[in-house]
Amino acid sequence: MSHRVVVGISGGIAAFKSAALVSRLAQRGLDVSVVMTEAAEQFIGAATFSALCNRAPVINAFDSRYPLGPHIELATDCKLFIVAPATAHIIASCAFGLADCLLSTLYLNMECPIVFAPAMSTPMWEKPAVARNVDQLKADGVRIVGPDSGWLSCRRMGAGRMSEPEAILSACEPFLV
Numbered sequence: 001m002s003h004r005v006v007v008g009i010s011g012g013i014a015a016f017k018s019a020a021l022v023s024r025l026a027q028r029g030l031d032v033s034v035v036m037t038e039a040a041e042q043f044i045g046a047a048t049f050s051a052l053c054n055r056a057p058v059i060n061a062f063d064s065r066y067p068l069g070p071h072i073e074l075a076t077d078c079k080l081f082i083v084a085p086a087t088a089h090i091i092a093s094c095a096f097g098l099a100d101c102l103l104s105t106l107y108l109n110m111e112c113p114i115v116f117a118p119a120m121s122t123p124m125w126e127k128p129a130v131a132r133n134v135d136q137l138k139a140d141g142v143r144i145v146g147p148d149s150g151w152l153s154c155r156r157m158g159a160g161r162m163s164e165p166e167a168i169l170s171a172c173e174p175f176l177v
């Protein structure tokens, strides 16, 4: 039985919380690989995930460590795929089936359970276009965790805050046994 879990990090401020999530998964003895979008690099350093996973995150779709392509090799024998934070952009790409970056291409290759933890401002979260894309992901079998309401980095209270790592882990628990 595979112990591989892939965590996708897209470009939102909540990416800093994903370090705690990745650490918890690694502490459970899981084989954790991190895939970061280019925007995610603006929010958290690759070195953090290199250390937490004992493996450098994958950012480049043509990473030479994966001759078949990371979108293929990371999906093989993967037991769980988590995207946290899931930006409005990555949610839209995945809902539409766009393979326009490594993370959305990997999404299309995944055959395991998939959990998304959206994070964005309240106006973005409440936009009908975002709601449609989230509904599409749900219809496609993706588990959506959160978002919570609370303090947002745009300095207001409201819906859109990424769920805490513990809550994301709880939602993932059925797939980690």
Ligand SMILES: Cc1cc2nc3c(=O)[nH]c(=O)nc-3n(C[C@H](O)[C@H](O)[C@H](O)COP(=O)(O)O)c2cc1C
Pocket: 009, 010, 011, 012, 013, 014, 037, 038, 039, 040, 086, 087, 088, 089, 090, 101, 119, 120, 121, 124
């Ligand atoms: C300071 C800052 C914070 C951002 N936070 C978010 C966020 O929480 N959620 C979101 O959907 N987009 C956020 N964005 C916009 C995304 O970074 C942008 O849409 C980007 O293209 C997402 O790319 P990705 O989905 O490929 O990572 C933020 C942008 C900036 C400059």
